Amino acid sequence: MTRKTGETVENPWLAEALTRPLPESVRFLGRADVMACLARIDVVAVVGDALANHHLGRTILPGEAYLSWTNEVGAYSRSIGMPGAVLAEGTEGVYGMKVINASVSNPEFGLERAGGLGLCFDARTARVTAVMEAGVLSAVRTAAVTAIAVEATGYRGVHSLTVVGCGTQARVHLALLLARCPGLNRITLCDVRRPVAARLAGELAQRHPEVSFSVVDTPEEAMADAEVALFLTTVAQGYVRPEWVRPGALLVNVSLGDLTDEALLDARALVVDDIEMIIENPRRPLGRLVGEGRIAAQAQENQPSITATIGGLLVGDASAPQPGAGYVVVNPFGLGILDVALFGAVLRQAADTAAGQILELV
Amino acid sequence: MTRKTGETVENPWLAEALTRPLPESVRFLGRADVMACLARIDVVAVVGDALANHHLGRTILPGEAYLSWTNEVGAYSRSIGMPGAVLAEGTEGVYGMKVINASVSNPEFGLERAGGLGLCFDARTARVTAVMEAGVLSAVRTAAVTAIAVEATGYRGVHSLTVVGCGTQARVHLALLLARCPGLNRITLCDVRRPVAARLAGELAQRHPEVSFSVVDTPEEAMADAEVALFLTTVAQGYVRPEWVRPGALLVNVSLGDLTDEALLDARALVVDDIEMIIENPRRPLGRLVGEGRIAAQAQENQPSITATIGGLLVGDASAPQPGAGYVVVNPFGLGILDVALFGAVLRQAADTAAGQILELV
Numbered sequence: 001m002t003r004k005t006g007e008t009v010e011n012p013w014l015a016e017a018l019t020r021p022l023p024e025s026v027r028f029l030g031r032a033d034v035m036a037c038l039a040r041i042d043v044v045a046v047v048g049d050a051l052a053n054h055h056l057g058r059t060i061l062p063g064e065a066y067l068s069w070t071n072e073v074g075a076y077s078r079s080i081g082m083p084g085a086v087l088a089e090g091t092e093g094v095y096g097m098k099v100i101n102a103s104v105s106n107p108e109f110g111l112e113r114a115g116g117l118g119l120c121f122d123a124r125t126a127r128v129t130a131v132m133e134a135g136v137l138s139a140v141r142t143a144a145v146t147a148i149a150v151e152a153t154g155y156r157g158v159h160s161l162t163v164v165g166c167g168t169q170a171r172v173h174l175a176l177l178l179a180r181c182p183g184l185n186r187i188t189l190c191d192v193r194r195p196v197a198a199r200l201a202g203e204l205a206q207r208h209p210e211v212s213f214s215v216v217d218t219p220e221e222a223m224a225d226a227e228v229a230l231f232l233t234t235v236a237q238g239y240v241r242p243e244w245v246r247p248g249a250l251l252v253n254v255s256l257g258d259l260t261d262e263a264l265l266d267a268r269a270l271v272v273d274d275i276e277m278i279i280e281n282p283r284r285p286l287g288r289l290v291g292e293g294r295i296a297a298q299a300q301e302n303q304p305s306i307t308a309t310i311g312g313l314l315v316g317d318a319s320a321p322q323p324g325a326g327y328v329v330v331n332p333f334g335l336g337i338l339d340v341a342l343f344g345a346v347l348r349q350a351a352d353t354a355a356g357q358i359l360e361l362v
Numbered sequence: 363m364t365r366k367t368g369e370t371v372e373n374p375w376l377a378e379a380l381t382r383p384l385p386e387s388v389r390f391l392g393r394a395d396v397m398a399c400l401a402r403i404d405v406v407a408v409v410g411d412a413l414a415n416h417h418l419g420r421t422i423l424p425g426e427a428y429l430s431w432t433n434e435v436g437a438y439s440r441s442i443g444m445p446g447a448v449l450a451e452g453t454e455g456v457y458g459m460k461v462i463n464a465s466v467s468n469p470e471f472g473l474e475r476a477g478g479l480g481l482c483f484d485a486r487t488a489r490v491t492a493v494m495e496a497g498v499l500s501a502v503r504t505a506a507v508t509a510i511a512v513e514a515t516g517y518r519g520v521h522s523l524t525v526v527g528c529g530t531q532a533r534v535h536l537a538l539l540l541a542r543c544p545g546l547n548r549i550t551l552c553d554v555r556r557p558v559a560a561r562l563a564g565e566l567a568q569r570h571p572e573v574s575f576s577v578v579d580t581p582e583e584a585m586a587d588a589e590v591a592l593f594l595t596t597v598a599q600g601y602v603r604p605e606w607v608r609p610g611a612l613l614v615n616v617s618l619g620d621l622t623d624e625a626l627l628d629a630r631a632l633v634v635d636d637i638e639m640i641i642e643n644p645r646r647p648l649g650r651l652v653g654e655g656r657i658a659a660q661a662q663e664n665q666p667s668i669t670a671t672i673g674g675l676l677v678g679d680a681s682a683p684q685p686g687a688g689y690v691v692v693n694p695f696g697l698g699i700l701d702v703a704l705f706g707a708v709l710r711q712a713a714d715t716a717a718g719q720i721l722e723l724v
């Protein structure tokens with residue numbers, strides 16, 4: 001269907017076609033470099049500033065590109081490209097893209113489920129200026145959003161917390177929350193793989209002897225005493241019943257698939273990171289419920305509704321929810337701009353400390 | 363708005379949170395590495411196979427992620443993330459993403475307008491396995507599609523060709539077409555920057571003394587004698603009038619913005635790379651005309667319509683257009699899967715020859 005000759009195979013036409021361009025380089029940061037940079041960055045402040053800027057309209061957040069396939073062992077696999085920009089006042093802004101890939105069979109092969117790259121772009125030329133390992137930053141970003149949401153909704157003084165799903169996200173979440181919520185003294189862990197929960201509980205108990213850790217078999221048991229419950233699973237079908245929730249509690253629905261429709265509909269307050277993203281993604285339960293008209297996209301009296309955004313709480317455009325005997329749900333869609341803000345902070349740090357490698361791109 | 367303490371800034375919670383992962387690496391290929399690999403790859407065959415596989419439904423082509431902004435000198439700037447997969451029979455398939463960025467002010471600063479990265483993904487784990495310079499590959503892919511379209515529509519024996527827009531794309535296109543169309547003996551160049559066209563004509567005349575090169579001031583003059591006209595500009599507003607077209611000619615509308623609505627509506631045959639992508643993008647003229655019902659998305663008698671895809675022509679599901687005294691338009695949207703196919707071919711070549719650098723990612 002296409003001609004194939006010795007001449008074409010060697011592409012002699014190409015070498016002479018291109019003019020000699022100006023040299024261009026890109027900074028590469030592996031995980032060790034990223035970790036070294038993170039040791040000098042207040043990640044919660046960076047992510048919080050980005051959430052506040054997003055609320056104030058100082059971000060660009062296009063739709064993501066989503067490639068999915070089934071791999072050779074039948075496992076769901078995907079790549080997401082999430083570009084974005086944070087245009088903070090008084091700076092030239094941060095532009096970039098998160099490429100975050102995952103296959104659900106990766107843990108079977110000893111790999112983290114998700115992995116990917118963070119890219120930074122030059123504000124003037126749009127050129128890629130940095131390529132960095134994104135797995136750590138993605139986990140840190142997600143945990144930072146949870147920590148910010150816990151604080152912005154008024155739960156920083158929490159004593160009892162439960163985590164459902166005890167993988168990498170749980171490790172990073174618990175480490176961050178234990179550092180930021182000094183009142184935490186009872187933590188309950190739950191995972192369909194009980195030994196995974198037990199191992200994490202054991203590790204944390206060694207590092208935090210002042211905190212009581214317990215492992216339970218069911219999410220219902222886990223939630224019975226929890227002022228704050230974090231869902232960090234890979235579940236696709238909702239199972240959390242509203243009657244399991246302790247009155248006055250906060251549920252942080254990080255993995256997005258754990259709460260039943262009833263648990264979302266019964267929430268006294270529903271806090272999200274971005275309303276548009278939720279509405280545009282009817283594959284996710286909250287977006288579907290908004291699309292069906294069962295949850296209003298804006299705060300309504302006496303009707304299930306999205307009551308605030310995290311950014312709105314941070315800048316004071318909304319006030320912390322008052323759940324009374326009800327409960328609060330935080331449903332963070334996950335915003336690539338928050339990762340992009342972190343990539344920018346890491347790159348600034350790397351440039352200041354000459355971290356990573358400079359690679360000749362052109 | 364977020365607490366900032368010495369403790370948090372240093373993130374001591376993070377280092378202890380993560381388990382030690384398996385090492386992961388990524389292969390990096392700068393432009394020189396890519397060029398070395400290309401010297402052993404039949405790029406037209408790779409792109410042609412991908413177009414045929416696309417026609418046969420053996421590709422995955424999600425929507426792209428598109429970030430745009432205005433830079434500090436007021437120039438339009440953008441980043442596009444284009445993931446995709448080619449699932450050729452008998453292989454595990456090629457998965458990847460093209461990240462192609464551009465700012466229209468780049469040439470003022472001595473840079474190529476567009477630049478970016480090609481990423482390859484592992485079919486089983488979805489991990490990024492390679493990062494390569496994408497500017498050359500993108501230009502080569504675009505030129506390969508044009509060469510394939512010229513041949514598939516029956517114009518391989520062309521004698522007279524014109525190119526409107528004489529940048530990098532024109533250089534690569536002309537080099538490839540001069541290698542593949544041995545009958546070419548008259549080439550007319552046109553650019554709003556006449557010296558750019560004159561310089562390219564001078565360079566080509568040295569390398570191809572058997573061909574007559576001329577430079578003209580207007581597209582109308584350029585098209586008067588052209589059996590094939592290539593549009594390789596950055597124009598946003600259509601200007602090409604149907605009465606400028608030589609009877610029986612082929613117009614390849616690579617830059618997508620040059621043809622007026624009338625020039626699209628009057629075409630005897632309209633060939634595209636992908637009908638869905640055209641329809642889903644009403645910002646582009648052909649997509650808008652289909653959306654308005656003025657051009658049918660499927661071949662129709664006696665009505666302006668999209669008559670074939672390049673892949674359909676390659677596999678014989680459509681026959682070469684017969685323009686008679688009319689003319690043929692090829693309107694290639696630009697498919698990221700074709701770049702991904704090239705990235706895969708380059709990575710295989712690089713692995714075989716140990717080209718590039720292996721970088722520790724995790």
